Amino acid sequence: MEIEITQDKLAKALNIVSRVAVGAKATLPILSNVLIKVEGKKVSLTTTNLDMVVVDYVPVLDAKDGVITVPARLLAEFVSNLPHGEKVKIKVDGNKVRVSAGKYSSVINGVSADDFPELPELDKDNTVVYKMGVDEFKTGISSVIIAASGDTTRPALTGVYFNTADNILYIAATDGYRLAERTFIENVKSEVMAIVPTATLQEVMRSISDDVEEIEMIFEENQVRFRMKEIEITSMLIDGSFPDYRQLIPKDNDIEVVLDRTELNRVTKIAAIFSRESSRAIACETNVDSGTFSVSSISNEIGENNSEIKTYVSESGSVKLDSRFLMDALNALDEEKVLFSFSTKISPVVLRNEKSKKYTHIIMPLNS
Numbered sequence: 001m002e003i004e005i006t007q008d009k010l011a012k013a014l015n016i017v018s019r020v021a022v023g024a025k026a027t028l029p030i031l032s033n034v035l036i037k038v039e040g041k042k043v044s045l046t047t048t049n050l051d052m053v054v055v056d057y058v059p060v061l062d063a064k065d066g067v068i069t070v071p072a073r074l075l076a077e078f079v080s081n082l083p084h085g086e087k088v089k090i091k092v093d094g095n096k097v098r099v100s101a102g103k104y105s106s107v108i109n110g111v112s113a114d115d116f117p118e119l120p121e122l123d124k125d126n127t128v129v130y131k132m133g134v135d136e137f138k139t140g141i142s143s144v145i146i147a148a149s150g151d152t153t154r155p156a157l158t159g160v161y162f163n164t165a166d167n168i169l170y171i172a173a174t175d176g177y178r179l180a181e182r183t184f185i186e187n188v189k190s191e192v193m194a195i196v197p198t199a200t201l202q203e204v205m206r207s208i209s210d211d212v213e214e215i216e217m218i219f220e221e222n223q224v225r226f227r228m229k230e231i232e233i234t235s236m237l238i239d240g241s242f243p244d245y246r247q248l249i250p251k252d253n254d255i256e257v258v259l260d261r262t263e264l265n266r267v268t269k270i271a272a273i274f275s276r277e278s279s280r281a282i283a284c285e286t287n288v289d290s291g292t293f294s295v296s297s298i299s300n301e302i303g304e305n306n307s308e309i310k311t312y313v314s315e316s317g318s319v320k321l322d323s324r325f326l327m328d329a330l331n332a333l334d335e336e337k338v339l340f341s342f343s344t345k346i347s348p349v350v351l352r353n354e355k356s357k358k359y360t361h362i363i364m365p366l367n368s
Contacts, residue, residue: 001038001066001092005058007082007101013056014076016207016231017047020054021072030115033069036090037113040065047072048117052200054207055119057230061087068092068110075099078106120223120234128190128219130169134208134228137215140171140182141201143332143359148198149175156240159195162219163242164188172245173198176364178325179245180332183358192219195242200224200235207231249362250350253341255286255317257293258354259309261338264295265330267307271297272323274305281366282326284340284349285318293340297323319345320366329361 014034022031028050035046041063046055078099079088086101097110141160149157154176161172162184169188172181204226208215216227225234271282275297282297291313296306319342329351330338337354342365351361 001036001068001090002062002064003036003038003043003060003088003090004062005043005060005088005090007079007086007088008084009058010088011076011080011082012209013045013058014072014079017045017054017056018072018076019206020049020052020203021047022049028117030069030111030117032071032073033111033116034072034075035067035069035113035116037067038063038065046116046119048119050117051197051236052203053119053232053234054203055232055234057232059230066092067113068095068097069113069116070097070108070110074108078108122218122220122223122225122234126220128192130185130188130190130217130219131214132185132217134212134215136184138205138208139334140184141205143361144171144173144180144182145198145201146173146328146332147175147178147180147361148173151175155238156195156242159197159238160201161242161245162192162194162196162217164191164193172242174243174245174248177322178329178364179248179360179362180329181245181249181360193242194219194224195238195240196224197235197238200226200233204228204233207233248348249360250341250343250348253347253350254343255313255315256339256341257286257311257313258337259293259311259340261330261333261336263309264293264338264340265327267295267309268323268326268330270307271295271305272327274299274302275323276302279366280323281320282323283318283320284326286313286316288313288316317342317344319347319349321349321363322366325363329363332361333359 037044043060044057082101088101091098095110097108099106169185171184212228218225223236275282285294292308293311294308298304335353339352342349349363
């Protein structure tokens with residue numbers, strides 16, 4: 001096997017695929033390797049951790065067929081330190097892999113590809129395919145993934161739930177304390193219910209380059225593939241039942257105020273300074289008499305804080321929230337004016353953009 005490729009293209013591809021390669025202490029040592037395959041001058045770099053597979057098809061100057069596996073991070077570090085713009089040559093002799101560029105040369109001990117895990121195949125007759133712009137994909141995933149759980153004892157909550165209803169593809173995530181839902185793609189014809197691991201989506205987000213404009217999502221019964229030009233990321237879906245979350249979204253709230261998002265974020269950050277010693281608890285209160293929405297916090301050790309925002313208030317009420325949860329929600333909203341609504345001190349708080357209703361974020365109140 002022989003490959004001739006520019007340093008920048010090889011370094012970029014290795015940087016992407018090497019993130020998935022498992023460390024050298026893995027139960028299966030071959031998982032720390034990258035599979036380099038040349039077939040008909042089409043070169044692919046592949047890594048896997050058994051739950052996820054990343055493939056990058058790299059453009060080369062020249063190549064001869066063959067296949068080998070090489071320690072991924074070792075090769076990535078060596079290539080990244082070569083001079084930018086150099087032509088890199090990879091030549092395999094047995095299990096010896098010579099990598100050279102100008103006056104730089106290394107020989108790396110490779111491993112036969114026979115022990116590399118079998119790569120997943122998709123049954124094209126049983127797949128559901130969606131396509132969308134990269135900007136919309138990144139905005140949508142970023143706005144819901146913040147609500148996903150990190151508790152591995154509840155695996156169904158550690159992913160993002162892709163689901164269809166009324167010809168709309170929604171994405172949602174919850175950790176039991178907050179819930180985020182977004183309209184992802186409208187006017188879809190196919191149906192899907194799939195929980196994609198957050199680790200997979202984070203890897204997809206990191207792998208999107210500036211020149212990618214569209215992303216393709218291919219769902220099968222037990223796996224999903226994200227295709228972005230020359231990069232493919234295939235992942236197992238989470239086996240479990242996602243909660244019937246729409247029942248958790250209040251249809252009507254007694255108290256609703258319109259607030260400037262930047263101002264609310266500012267007063268929440270200030271209140272958070274005083275709530276670090278009290279489980280990040282802050283009090284949000286509406287007052288009809290003064291026409292204000294206030295955010296306050298009290299710490300026995302530090303002191304107390306109270307900030308007010310002038311707004312129209314129809315009814316007085318108060319609720320306690322986790323300050324970090326509220327700031328996460330505000331950062332996910334993308335309009336200057338937001339709707340903040342609730343009914344009682346024990347009812348969920350609902351946050352939405354004032355105009356667009358495509359994103360909903362719910363935060364459960366803290367105990368008084």
